[in-house]
Amino acid sequence: MDLYIQIIVVACLTGMTSLLAHRSAAVFHDGIRPILPQLIEGYMNRREAGSIAFGLSIGFVASVGISFTLKTGLLNAWLLFLPTDILGVLAINSLMAFGLGAIWGVLILTCLLPVNQLLTALPVDVLGSLGELSSPVVSAFALFPLVAIFYQFGWKQSLIAAVVVLMTRVVVVRYFPHLNPESIEIFIGMVMLLGIAITHDLRHRDEND
Structure with a gap:
């Protein structure tokens, strides 16, 4: 059913x-x-x-x-x-x-x-090899928030975000091997993007007031 x-x-x-x-x-x-x-x-x-x-x-x-x-x-x-x-x-x-x-x-x-x-x-691990095909694409998706931060808020903010994302990946791979590091990278990158955007907007509002 x-x-x-x-x-x-x-x-x-x-x-x-x-x-x-x-x-x-x-x-x-x-x-x-x-x-x-x-x-x-x-x-x-x-x-x-x-x-x-x-x-x-x-x-x-x-x-x-x-x-x-x-x-x-x-x-x-x-x-x-x-x-x-x-x-x-x-x-x-x-x-x-x-x-x-x-x-x-x-x-x-x-x-x-x-x-x-x-x-x-099959005697050969075909599924593992097929899974590796998607790894570069998924890893590239993790860079999208960093690219958005670079274009919108400059290289300094994007550098800080990149360091945070990189450290997050190291921690996940080292201490949480059961988690997908690419998905965590995307999540942290989006949180950084939203946080920087909100902070930037609030700062401009205070300056205008």
Whole structure:
């Protein structure tokens, strides 16, 4: 019963995201967003737009989406929603867009466990190697808050934030090996970004008063 509920929920979710992409209302991949106005205005057909969407997304699907899901057994947004962007852009009508998206969600959910069991049964640790594919991408995500601090508040603030994030990683790796250091880095970076932004805003308010 639980499996059927999961299938229905995932199918509705992927079907809706594909429909939104078809109608150019929303897409998961930021890189596809600039081509949507050309698609709406008729300067680009769906085949051309779908080709661009495929080229922009397939690397993330393979390196992050598939590898992360096979290693952890958990679904992720890259595997679910990047392909629905492609399917939605390619679909010739709304019904087909929703149907293709729903089918994709069902396939991912039902094929995940058998593929995982097959790879686990192999004499070579394939899952560990696949998991390493996503490590550079996830590590790069941890730098985003630091880049935002650098552009918004200067190199001094970003240097302080970088030192804090680096020390956090050292502590996590040394004393909390069961935690994912990249996720903790992103969390600390976001906290630093919010803290610096709030402090900067309060300081400017006091100066204006």
